[in-house]
Amino acid sequence: MKCGLVAADGAVLHRETRPTPRAVSGSRGGGRAVLDALLETVVELGQKATADGHRVRAIGVVVPGVIDAATGTVSAENLDWVGTPVLAELTAAVGEDVPVVLAHDVRAGGYAELRQGALAGTTNSMFLPLGTGIAAAMVVDGSLVSGDGYAGELGHTRFVHGDAAELCACGQWGCLETVASAAALARRYGARTGRTVDGAREVLELLAAGDPDAAQVWDDALTVLVDALVLYTTLVAPTRIAIGGGLVGAGETLLQPLRDGLHARLTFQREPEIVAAVLGEEAGCLGAARMAWDRVAADEGEGTA
Amino acid sequence: MKCGLVAADGAVLHRETRPTPRAVSGSRGGGRAVLDALLETVVELGQKATADGHRVRAIGVVVPGVIDAATGTVSAENLDWVGTPVLAELTAAVGEDVPVVLAHDVRAGGYAELRQGALAGTTNSMFLPLGTGIAAAMVVDGSLVSGDGYAGELGHTRFVHGDAAELCACGQWGCLETVASAAALARRYGARTGRTVDGAREVLELLAAGDPDAAQVWDDALTVLVDALVLYTTLVAPTRIAIGGGLVGAGETLLQPLRDGLHARLTFQREPEIVAAVLGEEAGCLGAARMAWDRVAADEGEGTA
Numbered sequence: 134m135k136c137g138l139v140a141a142d143g144a145v146l147h148r149e150t151r152p153t154p155r156a157v158s159g160s161r162g163g164g165r166a167v168l169d170a171l172l173e174t175v176v177e178l179g180q181k182a183t184a185d186g187h188r189v190r191a192i193g194v195v196v197p198g199v200i201d202a203a204t205g206t207v208s209a210e211n212l213d214w215v216g217t218p219v220l221a222e223l224t225a226a227v228g229e230d231v232p233v234v235l236a237h238d239v240r241a242g243g244y245a246e247l248r249q250g251a252l253a254g255t256t257n258s259m260f261l262p263l264g265t266g267i268a269a270a271m272v273v274d275g276s277l278v279s280g281d282g283y284a285g286e287l288g289h290t291r292f293v294h295g296d297a298a299e300l301c302a303c304g305q306w307g308c309l310e311t312v313a314s315a316a317a318l319a320r321r322y323g324a325r326t327g328r329t330v331d332g333a334r335e336v337l338e339l340l341a342a343g344d345p346d347a348a349q350v351w352d353d354a355l356t357v358l359v360d361a362l363v364l365y366t367t368l369v370a371p372t373r374i375a376i377g378g379g380l381v382g383a384g385e386t387l388l389q390p391l392r393d394g395l396h397a398r399l400t401f402q403r404e405p406e407i408v409a410a411v412l413g414e415e416a417g418c419l420g421a422a423r424m425a426w427d428r429v430a431a432d433e434g435e436g437t438a
Numbered sequence: 439m440k441c442g443l444v445a446a447d448g449a450v451l452h453r454e455t456r457p458t459p460r461a462v463s464g465s466r467g468g469g470r471a472v473l474d475a476l477l478e479t480v481v482e483l484g485q486k487a488t489a490d491g492h493r494v495r496a497i498g499v500v501v502p503g504v505i506d507a508a509t510g511t512v513s514a515e516n517l518d519w520v521g522t523p524v525l526a527e528l529t530a531a532v533g534e535d536v537p538v539v540l541a542h543d544v545r546a547g548g549y550a551e552l553r554q555g556a557l558a559g560t561t562n563s564m565f566l567p568l569g570t571g572i573a574a575a576m577v578v579d580g581s582l583v584s585g586d587g588y589a590g591e592l593g594h595t596r597f598v599h600g601d602a603a604e605l606c607a608c609g610q611w612g613c614l615e616t617v618a619s620a621a622a623l624a625r626r627y628g629a630r631t632g633r634t635v636d637g638a639r640e641v642l643e644l645l646a647a648g649d650p651d652a653a654q655v656w657d658d659a660l661t662v663l664v665d666a667l668v669l670y671t672t673l674v675a676p677t678r679i680a681i682g683g684g685l686v687g688a689g690e691t692l693l694q695p696l697r698d699g700l701h702a703r704l705t706f707q708r709e710p711e712i713v714a715a716v717l718g719e720e721a722g723c724l725g726a727a728r729m730a731w732d733r734v735a736a737d738e739g740e741g742t743a
Binding site for chain 2: 367401
């Protein structure tokens with residue numbers, strides 16, 4: 134868990150990282166242990182803020198899962214949460230007078246990039262982190278898209294067809310995520326060569342060293358990423374796309390082929406810029422803080438109306 | 439050109455249809471003739487309104503093209519317009535005191551379906567008319583998406599791969615529109631059989647009569663439409679999709695296979711309803727009127743502020 138204390142002007146007053154208890158799916162209490170660790174973290178950070186002379190105005194929590202905005206419940210496979218009443222538990226832990234904002238981690242990261250990062254100044258854009266998984270934060274007509282918490286699953290759209298399609302963890306076949314995520318690069322390199330690699334990082338090192346198998350899995354990833362960017366551009370018309378996540382560590386080795394591929398494929402569409410996201414692993418945490426401060430501002434606006 | 443006079447409460451006071459001059463691309467003045475016909479129509483309808491004792495408060499014009507909202511210019515291949523200053527010409531023709539709203543025809547149709555048709559009450563949904571071409575009107579988080587006039591080109595996303603892909607009029611290969619538009623059904627049936635048919639309507643009649651070639655081109659269309667609905671659902675999370683255009687005349691022959699296909703393919707996604715659009719060919723005209731009255735309301739709101 135990446136967490137921090139953030140002032141109204143965006144200044145990060147305190148940062149820390151805490152372990153998340155392992156949530157073994159189906160095990161008894163795995164999800165409960167995760168939730169307890171979250172509650173403890175929030176309460177202790179509040180105590181630290183108070184001890185440091187600050188006042189906690191709002192709490193932003195982002196999670197890698199589907200958030201039901203109406204009920205404040207969260208379903209997240211990796212955390213072993215199924216309709217877990219996260220908002221109610223957080224509110225019980227911190228008290229009714231401190232508002233709690235729940236958001237999706239990628240959307241929160243996209244919001245931070247929009248407000249203070251690579252997407253600043255855009256009204257139609259996308260933040261696409263390529264990490265263990267792939268999801269998109271969509272900015273449309275000036276607003277971050279929610280879709281009741283369901284939108285943006287570009288990683289689970291199909292870009293591999295026929296016999297080459299692999300089964301995705303989501304139950305569909307040929308998803309973008311099965312070829313272009315950091316996890317997929319490592320897995321697919323291992324499947325081709327029989328060797329175990331230390332994640333996408335090692336595949337990128339092998340690529341730089343001229344390894345032909347690394348080049349092949351990399352080219353496969355670029356191909357489906359270009360497909361995904363063409364599709365998103367055609368449907369949603371962004372002016373800028375910020376790529377994030379672990380793979381953007383490859384820099385221009387990733388970005389320039391994406392630009393070239395997109396340029397070659399687009400015909401009538403408006404061509405977006407392809408840039409690197411700038412906030413890195415901190416994006417989700419900064420976005421959570423921004424959203425929490427937005428809530429404070431909205432509540433104050435109501436109070437004075 | 440479908441046109442009418444519409445009261446503030448949505449009542450249609452007058453309807454008429456006028457021919458559009460043929461705009462031969464590249465011919466001298468084709469686009470000018472279309473624009474002149476539009477200006478004449480708008481002026482004459484205004485005269486009729488006045489003669490009937492009404493006051494024209496605003497004008498809504500929808501076109502099948504890309505509208506640059508900042509400049510009021512329109513590019514539309516079928517009308518031979520390239521950056522044509524439609525807003526300025528309309529304003530010059532009707533006077534500065536009558537506001538003119540320009541919109542994309544499919545988005546206007548979707549807006550009418552949202553306000554008074556098959557999408558009423560939704561906050562995340564799509565209007566997908568399957569006509570000569572295919573474009574989508576996207577409703578996201580309660581608003582109709584504009585994307586600066588570029589969004590919604592689902593008809594020009596690729597769903598046919600490899601050697602089977604046909605070149606689309608847009609310059610890309612394997613677009614949805616090359617297989618699932620009304621024009622594509624007729625063209626593909628003709629290509630299979632060597633026979634010329636009277637549009638998609640005749641293909642649907644042949645389908646109903648058990649013609650195996652009609653069944654094959656229909657199945658091809660259903661396959662890519664299911665792909666498109668899965669993709670849209672995964673990325674944008676609609677709760678309802680309203681199918682319109684000529685093909686929806688097939689009724690449940692179209693809708694039930696789309697529902698079945700979508701149900702079979704979705705895994706973690708929220709499953710949308712698939713329904714028929716209800717406003718038919720009038721949707722665009724009604725949407726134009728709604729948007730024009732929205733402008734009146736917005737201007738009045740400013741006036742009293």
